[in-house]
Amino acid sequence: MPNLNQVVQTIMSANGTELNVAGKGEFHIWIDQNVYLAEAVVADLALEGIIGLDFLKKNRCLINLQEEHMVCNNQVIPLNFTGQLGCYRVSVVEDTCIQPGTEALVRGHINEYPSTKNEVGLGIIEPCDKFVAKDSALMARTLVKASETVPLRFMNVSNVVRIIRAGTIVGNISPIQDVISDDKNITDIHKDQNLRIELQKLLSNCSGNLSQEQ
Known part of the structure; x- marks a missing residue:
């Protein structure tokens, strides 16, 4: 390791926070x-x-x-490309206190919005590695439609109050590529799969009198 000289200017990270x-x-x-x-x-x-x-x-x-x-x-x-392409950072809109053993629904903000509105559309929000490493709170994966504000769901599983400051990058939103429609009943879905003949007969006999709700 070479000798290090002092850095007098402030260096900011991509999310706007000061680097150590x-x-x-x-x-x-x-x-x-x-x-x-x-x-x-x-x-x-x-x-x-x-x-x-x-x-x-x-x-x-x-x-x-x-x-x-x-x-x-x-x-x-x-060059080797790693990680997700087409992901956009999501931050917390306001300071949030989460009591021990409770969940909280918090407003989030897509940092690149509205430029990403047409690019994302329907997307999934997932916690980023850096936020998870802080052990501040658990964050649920959420399926949302991209807008100026998006819902974020947190859970505090510790015995102390967890505080998430406004502007903290907590996750990424990436567009959904494929959507599986739920208008098919269970029988139709299973018939499309390659089941053994004996299992297919058993499935047909058992599901023949079932309604779509069942």
């Missing part, structure tokens, strides 16, 4: 088989590292998303 910065220094960065000397800031991040625009410009880097590779100083470097 330890300092900055000169680091050797390995990319594929090549090593680069670059100045980097050491901060408390969930990610292993972020390459800045200054590094990309200095080393004449070109990122080709379609071909999934990056060219750095004429060296072609393959």
Whole structure:
């Protein structure tokens, strides 16, 4: 670890919160088989590292998303895409106190709304890893229609009051790709599956006199 110099300016994260910065220094960065000397800031991040625009410009880097590779100083470097694409962050609208052993229905906000309205449509909200790691509260997965505010459901399973501050990023919303209609009865659904002949006969005999509600 190189010696770190003090960082005087405030560095903000993508969600608008101030980063906890330890300092900055000169680091050797390995990319594929090549090593680069670059100045980097050491901060408390969930990610292993972020390459800045200054590094990309200095080393004449070109990122080709379609071909999934990056060219750095004429060296072609393959890229690996991980995580969910098309996810948008969801934050809490106002300060919320959740009493021990209780649930709370809280207003949430899609940070990129309204630009994501037509992109998301019907989506599912899931808790983000960073919020889960804080052990503040449990957050339920929720199916919603994208709007300026969305419902968020939390449960406090601890013995102390949990406080979630306004603006805290608690989850992500991603669009639903497929919707399975519920207008088919159970018999129709099972007939579409590859059951053994004996099981299919048993299913037909048992479900023949059942109504759709049953």
